[in-house]
Amino acid sequence: MELKNDLLIRAAKGEKVERTPVWLMRQAGRILPEYRAVRNSLSGFIELVKNPELAAEVTIQPVDILGVDAAIIFSDILVIPEAMGLPYEMVEKKGPWFPKTINSPEDLSNLKVADAESDLGYVLDAIKVTKKELDGRVPLIGFAGAPWTIFCYMIEGQGSKTFSKARKMLYNEPVMSDQLLQMITDSTIEYLRAQIAAGANIVQVFDSWAGILPSDHYQKFSMKYITQICDAIEEVPVTVFAKGAYFARPEMRHLNCETIGLDWNMGIAESRRLIGEGKTLQGNLDPCALYGSPSEIETATKKMLDDFGTSRHIANLGHGVYPDIDPEKVKVFIQTVKEYSAQLRAQ
Amino acid sequence: MELKNDLLIRAAKGEKVERTPVWLMRQAGRILPEYRAVRNSLSGFIELVKNPELAAEVTIQPVDILGVDAAIIFSDILVIPEAMGLPYEMVEKKGPWFPKTINSPEDLSNLKVADAESDLGYVLDAIKVTKKELDGRVPLIGFAGAPWTIFCYMIEGQGSKTFSKARKMLYNEPVMSDQLLQMITDSTIEYLRAQIAAGANIVQVFDSWAGILPSDHYQKFSMKYITQICDAIEEVPVTVFAKGAYFARPEMRHLNCETIGLDWNMGIAESRRLIGEGKTLQGNLDPCALYGSPSEIETATKKMLDDFGTSRHIANLGHGVYPDIDPEKVKVFIQTVKEYSAQLRAQ
Numbered sequence: 064m065e066l067k068n069d070l071l072i073r074a075a076k077g078e079k080v081e082r083t084p085v086w087l088m089r090q091a092g093r094i095l096p097e098y099r100a101v102r103n104s105l106s107g108f109i110e111l112v113k114n115p116e117l118a119a120e121v122t123i124q125p126v127d128i129l130g131v132d133a134a135i136i137f138s139d140i141l142v143i144p145e146a147m148g149l150p151y152e153m154v155e156k157k158g159p160w161f162p163k164t165i166n167s168p169e170d171l172s173n174l175k176v177a178d179a180e181s182d183l184g185y186v187l188d189a190i191k192v193t194k195k196e197l198d199g200r201v202p203l204i205g206f207a208g209a210p211w212t213i214f215c216y217m218i219e220g221q222g223s224k225t226f227s228k229a230r231k232m233l234y235n236e237p238v239m240s241d242q243l244l245q246m247i248t249d250s251t252i253e254y255l256r257a258q259i260a261a262g263a264n265i266v267q268v269f270d271s272w273a274g275i276l277p278s279d280h281y282q283k284f285s286m287k288y289i290t291q292i293c294d295a296i297e298e299v300p301v302t303v304f305a306k307g308a309y310f311a312r313p314e315m316r317h318l319n320c321e322t323i324g325l326d327w328n329m330g331i332a333e334s335r336r337l338i339g340e341g342k343t344l345q346g347n348l349d350p351c352a353l354y355g356s357p358s359e360i361e362t363a364t365k366k367m368l369d370d371f372g373t374s375r376h377i378a379n380l381g382h383g384v385y386p387d388i389d390p391e392k393v394k395v396f397i398q399t400v401k402e403y404s405a406q407l408r409a410q
Numbered sequence: 411m412e413l414k415n416d417l418l419i420r421a422a423k424g425e426k427v428e429r430t431p432v433w434l435m436r437q438a439g440r441i442l443p444e445y446r447a448v449r450n451s452l453s454g455f456i457e458l459v460k461n462p463e464l465a466a467e468v469t470i471q472p473v474d475i476l477g478v479d480a481a482i483i484f485s486d487i488l489v490i491p492e493a494m495g496l497p498y499e500m501v502e503k504k505g506p507w508f509p510k511t512i513n514s515p516e517d518l519s520n521l522k523v524a525d526a527e528s529d530l531g532y533v534l535d536a537i538k539v540t541k542k543e544l545d546g547r548v549p550l551i552g553f554a555g556a557p558w559t560i561f562c563y564m565i566e567g568q569g570s571k572t573f574s575k576a577r578k579m580l581y582n583e584p585v586m587s588d589q590l591l592q593m594i595t596d597s598t599i600e601y602l603r604a605q606i607a608a609g610a611n612i613v614q615v616f617d618s619w620a621g622i623l624p625s626d627h628y629q630k631f632s633m634k635y636i637t638q639i640c641d642a643i644e645e646v647p648v649t650v651f652a653k654g655a656y657f658a659r660p661e662m663r664h665l666n667c668e669t670i671g672l673d674w675n676m677g678i679a680e681s682r683r684l685i686g687e688g689k690t691l692q693g694n695l696d697p698c699a700l701y702g703s704p705s706e707i708e709t710a711t712k713k714m715l716d717d718f719g720t721s722r723h724i725a726n727l728g729h730g731v732y733p734d735i736d737p738e739k740v741k742v743f744i745q746t747v748k749e750y751s752a753q754l755r756a757q
Contacts, residue, residue, distance in 0.1 A: 222571070227732050231701040274654075277674045277696045277728075307621075309656055310675055327624045328657055349624045351577040359581065381624075385574050 064199045071133045071202050072264055074377050075300035075321045075343050083368060083376050083404035084132035085397050086204070088304075089383030090125040091137040094390050097124050108153040112139050115188035122193045126201055129390065130397055133202050133265075136193060136258070138186050140208030140269055143250055144217050146177035151216070164220035168239040177250035179257035186254075187261040194262035205263030207255055209270035209305065210247040210292075211285035217243065226275055233284055240284065248288040252295040259298050267302040267324070268292055274307015281311050286318075293319040302345060306382065312337035327381025331370040344371060347381035353392045360392060364399040373408050411546045418480045418549050419611055421724050422647035422668045422690050430715060430723050430751035431479035432744050433551070435651075436730030437472040438484040441737050444471050455500040459486050462535035469540045473548055476737065477744055480549050480612075483540060483605070485533050487555030487616055490597055491564050493524035498563070511567035515586040524597035526604035533601075534608040541609035552610030554602055556617035556652065557594040557639075558632035564590065573622055580631055587631065595635040599642040606645050614649040614671070615639060621654015628658050633665075640666040649692060653729065659684035674728025678717040691718060694728035700739045707739055711746040720755050 066072065070084035092098045098121050105111050111118060118137045125131050141151045141159055151161045165171065177183060193203055218229040233240050255266050268289060276285060285305070293301050304324025305311060315323050316339045325334050325346035334344060352363045368378070378400040384393065413419065417431035439445045445468050452458050458465060465484045473481050488498045488506055498508045512518065524530060540550055565576040580587050602613050615636060623632060632652070640648050651671030652658060662670050663686045672681050672693035681691060699710045715725070725747040731740065 224569070224571070225697075225729075225732065227698055227701075227734075230696075230698040234698060234702040234706065274675065278677060280696075307654075307675075310677060328621065328654075330625060330657060349577075349627075350572075351574055351581060354574075354578040355581040382572075385572065387574075 064194075066202055066264065067199050068132055068201045071204075071377060072300065074375065075265055075302065077321070077341075077343060077375050079374075081405060082408065083371075083373070083378045083400055085378040085400040086131040086133040086135065087125070087129075087380055087384045087393065087396075088135075090129065090131055090393075091122050091135055093386045094384055094388050094393065095121075095124055095128060096390075097121075097128065108139075109151075112137070112142065113185045115185055115192050118185075118189035119192035119196055122189070122203075123196055126197070129393055130401075131201070133204050134193060134197060135204040135206060135267075136186065136190055136263070138189070138206070140206070140213065140271075141216060142183055142186060143177060143207060143213050143247065143254060146179075146182035146254075147217075147246065147250055148174045149217055158222045159216060161216065161220040165217050165243060168236060168242075171239065171242060171246070174243075174246060176246050177254060179254045183254055183257070187257055190258055190261040190263055202264035203262060205255060205258030205266040207251045207258075207266070207268055207292075209268050209273070209285060209303075210244045210251060210288040211276070211281075212270050212272045213247045213251075214240070214244055214284075215272045217247075226272055230275065230280075233280060244284060244288050248291050252292055255292065255296055256298075259296070263299065265300045265302065266296060267304060270303070270305035270308065272307075273305035273311070274309075276308075278310045281308060282314065286311060286314055290318060304345070316341065322377060324379070325381060329381070331367070340375070343375040343377060345377040346379050348379075348396065350380045350382050350385050350388075353380075353384070353388045353396060355392075357392070357395045360395045361399045364396055365403050368400065368404050368407060373404070378404070411541075413546050413549055413611065415479055415548045418551075418724060419647065421722065422612055422649065424668070424688075424690060424722050426721075428752060429755065430718075430720070430725050430747055432725040432747040433478040433480040433482065434472070434476075434727055434731045434740065434743075435482075437476065437478055437740075438469045438482055440733045441731055441735050441740065442468075442471055442475060443737075444468075444475060455486075456498075459484070459489065460532045462532055462539050465532075465536035466539035466543055469536070469550075470543055473544070476740055477748075478548070480551050481540060481544060482551040482553060482614075483533065483537055483610070485536070485553070487553070487560065487618075488563060489530055489533060490524060490554060490560050490594065490601060493526075493529035493601075494564075494593065494597055495521045496564055505569045506563060508563065508567040512564050512590060515583060515589075518586065518589060518593070521590075521593060523593050524601060526601045530601055530604065534604055537605055537608040537610055549611035550609060552602060552605035552613040554598045554605075554613070554615060556615050556620070556632060556650075557591045557598060557635040558623070558628075559617050559619045560594045560598075561587070561591055561631075562619045564594075573619055577622065577627075580627060591631060591635050595638050599639055602639065602643055603645075606643070610646065612647045612649065613643060614651060617650070617652035617655065619654075620652035620658070621656075623655075625657045628655060629661065633658060633661060637665060651692070663688065669724060671726070672728060676728070678714070687722070690722040690724060692724040693726050695726075695743065697727045697729050697732050697735075700727075700731070700735045700743060702739075704739070704742045707742045708746045711743055712750050715747065715751050715754060720751070725751070
């Protein structure tokens with residue numbers, strides 16, 4: 064089906080666009096009362112992830128309510144460890160928790176490379192339902208966690224400030240670490256391909272814990288696998304968002320992907336210089352800027368648009384939208400991007 | 411009293427040294443069984459901080475046991491909010507927790523600028539006891555948190571991945587934020603001066619949450635106050651360690667301090683280029699490298715020393731030592747610095 068609004072896809076490919084496309088990480092869920100109503104009708108977060116009809120509903124909510132230029136499928140990066148044999152729970156106010164974790168090479172024998180169709184069919188179904196209901200209004204973004212970030216959770220079993228247990232594994236069990244990262248990578252490639260086959264128009268790889276690795280380890284234990292993923296996806300544009308990996312920007316220039324996400328610490332001009340003209344950049348307003356007044360949000364958003372310029376940019380925050388942000392403030396951000404970026408091009 | 415080993419002080423000042431001095435952030439406490447024996451004789455962490463005799467004992471332990479080139483007074487950055495009127499508790503396995511926090515401009519009226527002598531006498535006493543017992547063997551490092559990091563805890567009341575409550579305050583209450591940051595700064599300057607008067611030979615400012623601010627906010631709400639602190643301390647060298655503030659390195663060149671701490675993500679050559687030749691650099695081995703085998707630690711430490719070169723470097727980890735690190739591994743790090751850095755100079 065042809066997309067009625069394909070700004071995001073064209074911007075990702077580096078084509079000329081009439082205005083800068085805009086969406087928000089974590090837009091599906093969290094901030095909308097309409098989302099919370101759906102979420103509260105079920106017993107938990109994971110139940111919602113596994114319910115294709117309702118996942119599709121909350122995926123589309125921000126398109127209707129906020130006016131974003133893309134939907135992102137409502138799901139979680141941790142469906143991959145679950146599909147590999149390591150189920151997780153989502154503990155209210157605490158985050159993910161894994162009853163079993165990987166502690167030694169022997170534990171790998173309990174894992175398998177995920178089969179997208181049989182293990183993750185609920186995500187693929189949610190994509191199909193969403194696509195049908197979106198009816199080509201905007202593109203649908205599929206996603207997965209980067210192998211390093213998934214590895215962190217599979218070793219650590221929960222969030223952590225240092226992920227020192229996961230990082231210790233890289234030093235003490237480098238062979239096992241490589242094996243596990245490769246299994247995650249293989250699972251992720253098949254999963255993203257299945258998302259694309261189900262209808263995803265673009266896919267994003269989230270490396271949420273990129274920023275805790277020293278540069279040499281990042282090359283060896285993260286970029287290596289992200290590179291494999293980028294090389295394996297040919298049908299749609301790929302976005303890589305490696306939060307905190309400022310030191311890896313020069314190497315990102317060489318990734319076989321279309322778009323690089325920037326977090327809010329990364330300088331725009333510097334990032335463009337390091338990453339080069341060959342990529343679209345996505346981001347990167349400080350998520351906390353949406354706590355400001357409407358006029359402050361407008362000013363900050365315009366400044367961001369000025370700094371990125373009119374080519375190869377997708378507007379977004381520099382991280383997921385925070386749960387207590389007023390949706391009206393989000394609308395100011397979105398509206399400002401739409402109007403001001405069109406003005407900039409008309410000049 | 412003259413120092414028998416003044417390598418750290420001379421290295422901080424940019425003087426020639428026979429070998430690179432070495433110490434570890436968080437060396438006082440955490441990893442040593444001898445520390446845990448003292449700690450477990452009391453009811454809690456804060457009781458130890460407030461007991462000058464025992465604080466001195468655990469301050470000196472790493473000098474005797476590990477052979478570091480400096481002692482750092484055993485204390486906590488959160489003694490400042492407590493002295494200003496906001497007491498804290500240390501919750502086992504969870505970290506600091508403040509029963510009262512700052513939520514509005516009105517709350518400032520319950521705070522005061524700390525009086526070092528009357529409110530923080532226990533730290534000054536601990537410094538005096540330590541100095542007496544150290545008997546000039548190595549320098550004693552005093553320290554405080556940077557105003558932004560202290561502000562984070564005073565607003566948020568506990569650790570956080572995003573500190574979005576504290577960061578929201580910068581957007582919504584910039585005047586109050588400045589007032590509170592100034593009160594913390596004034597408290598900190600008096601506190602560091604009192605530490606120096608009590609015997610500290612060098613002081614370090616820890617900006618643990620530097621890395622969550624966008625660059626413009628970092629200038630406005632953190633560097634501004636760190637600059638005041640650096641300008642106010644004249645008697646001894648000052649070290650600034652702003653974890654994650656890679657984007658602020660070009661401005662750190664202009665701080666009126668002797669040493670800049672680098673975290674393990676910051677490239678050594680790049681940092682030297684950005685910060686210039688006028689500062690000593692401190693750091694920055696990945697704390698997780700100490701999970702490796704002795705020969706891996708040796709290799710990583712030598713590489714770090716090669717990269718920093720033989721002038722203006724103080725060896726350290728890129729963050730505090732992790733609690734489950736084997737002290738024997740720490741000794742390998744320290745011994746390698748001592749021997750290899752002397753060899754490098756003999757060549």
